[in-house]
Amino acid sequence: MNLADRLHAAADRLGGRAVLTLDEAELTYGALEELSARLAGLLRCRGIGPGDRVAIMLPNVPEFGVVYYGVLRLGAVVVPLDPLLKRREISAYLGDCGATLLIAWHAFAETAEAGSAGTKADCFFVVPGEFRRLLRGVAAEREIASMAADATAVIHYTSGTTGRPKGIELTHANLGGNAATVARMHALGVDDVVLGALPLHHTFGQTCSLNATVHAGARLTLLRRFEAGRALEVVRRDGVTVFQGVPTMFIALLDHPGASDLSMLRVCASGGAALPLDVLRAYEARFGCEIIEGYGLSETSPVAATNRGGRHRRPGSIGWPIRDVEMKVVGEDGRELPAGAIGEIVVRGPNVMKGYWNDPEATAEAVQDGWFHTGDLGRVDEDGYFFLVDRRRDVIIRGGYTVYPREVEEVLYEHPAVRQAAVIGVPHAGLGEEIEAVVALRAPVTGEELRDFVRERVAAYKYPRRLSFVDELPMSPTGKILKRALLRPATGGRSG
The missing domain is CATH 3.30.300.30 (ANL, C-terminal domain)
Known part of the structure; x- marks a missing residue:
């Protein structure tokens, strides 16, 4: 299997429909498939093949999808980096994963070049317009590399690490399965428009926005960065039906004086951090759209648990595990605790990472007998709903x-x-x-x-x-x- 197969299948069905838009810029499914195949051809000409690491440092632009699926199509590994990283951070990540190429947005060229100096990574810069003209002159790589389910697709570096960087290896099966589950839970379809406010370089935006959208044949309308007034404008202009965000986004919308009825939104989903219950209540009272709160980490691809809509929702909770995933609360001795007791949340299932890149000790500490130890403290009630209490370290x-x-x-x-x-x-x-x-x-x-x-x-x-x-x-x-x-x-x- 290969995540790029999802795009190929969608392009066969929906070639002329838009998949990625940013204001006036638009990519159809057919164009995204063709351009990503040509990007794969360009990478092959540069000597890149299956298993090679390609770092990408791009903002929320349609070109992100071209590069992402192009790298995967070749069987190479995507290493997404935050475009706002500084030279020292870039150098550490590139050196740790041994990337052979860094594909960066033109506006970050100076920092990218400085960060790649002293590593074995070459730099390639994406310039709008010029990028497409370049790809038009490259022979497309028509064949999609056949990958084992446990082959690494993406290496994510967590924002909260200290000391030596830890790269989270997520497989094609991890990401493909999680995206399919998100699409199914949100009942995403070809008529849905998803707001692309989450950073695509992060696993939340990658899985829940980009990959889930492509899996369902929907459309992702992008925001370069979240700003409440701009988000409201795009929601109304583009007929957004699905808004996936983090708590600070919902707080910003509540603070915006121009915000009014948002009942056109079919799904509002919150993750990434605990959503204050008072914010949830105020948002729903003002905008007429309920928020579905979920839970996950980059190590779980990321979704591990979520509420379901309507009567299956319990405000203040993170819901219960998604399909094929198990969760429990354990004590210091690793034994499961009874309902109501506070302990560490552990997760087991097809969404759990392959491991930390080149760090077997950290992997063994985090994943024990198949259970990933999250470091989050929580409890579960008699009905099986999980509640997040806090991070253990906090x-x-x-x-x-x-x-x-x-x-x-x-x-x-x-x-x-x-x-x-x-x-x-x-x-x-x-x-x-x-x-x-x-x-x-x-x-x-x-x-x-x-x-x-x-x-x-x-x-x-x-x-x-x-x-x-x-x-x-x-x-x-x-x-x-x-x-x-x-x-x-x-x-x-x-x-x-």
Whole structure:
């Protein structure tokens, strides 16, 4: 099997229909198939073959699909990189995976060249217009490489790693199966238009937006970057029916003064981070479209669990495992815990990664007896619905008491003045750790008022004694709040 087979099959059925659009730019299924075949031909002329790693550093543009499926068509491995990476990061990733080529967007040429210097990767730059003219002069690679189900298709580097980079190997079976499951759960069809707001270099956007769209024969209308007003404009202009986002996107839409009825959306799906319950309720009340919250990690391709629509949804939960996937909550000894008990969420199924690239020790630690240990703390209720409590590494121990930051953050989000919130632990001589809340506001409020608001709603040891106000909290490219950026690496204390 090969992920590129999905595109080939869709092009046979829907050759003249649009698959990727960005404002006025459009690629049909037939054009995407033809251009990706020519890109594969270009790569073969450069000596690239099955198993070779090709890094791609492209924003959300139609050319991403051309390069992505072209690399896969040849049997090579895609290594997606965030276009905003700096020289040092690019060099580390290219060196770790041994990429032979870096295909980058022309606007990032200087950084890409600097990052590839000293590695064995050559650079190739994608310039709109010029790119297509170049490919027209290349013989197409008509044959799609036949790949084993467990052959590596993509190596993703996680944004949260420290020290030596860890590349997540996802196979053709991992990604193809997960995309098919997403398409089936969302009932995607040829008449659907999916909003491409998620970064395609990330597994969430790749699987749930790009690959699921192609699998279903739908259309993906792209945003170069998410901005609430622009997203609303594209939703209405293009008749978007499916919006997949992260919590910060839903918060931004709530804050936008021009946002109104969005009941034309058939599906709203949230993932990537925990969605505050107060945000979910406010969004649904204002826009008339329910949000389906799910859960997953890059190591699980990414979807592992999700709510289903209507009466099968339990707000505040991450639902239950998707088809053919098992999940359970285990204690420190690895044994399954009873309903209601908090422990680590572990996942087993065809979506679990092949392993970490060239890192058997990290792989063995993460995947034990087929179960991937997520590092996320959660619980499951009597009906089988899973609830995410927090990341294990984010838990605060204050004077011997365990505090889950997400619980405190949920209370902060209930306050109408709070737009973003992150709760962290900072060193304290007597207590071990003290609780601090870092908050971005949408309306004026004093620290004392906010502290009292939380204190009235949680146990005395849980409320934040320290409060910091910022204009914006640091975000990853996928919209996660980067708590590590709020800490000084040397001391664990708050940054200035």
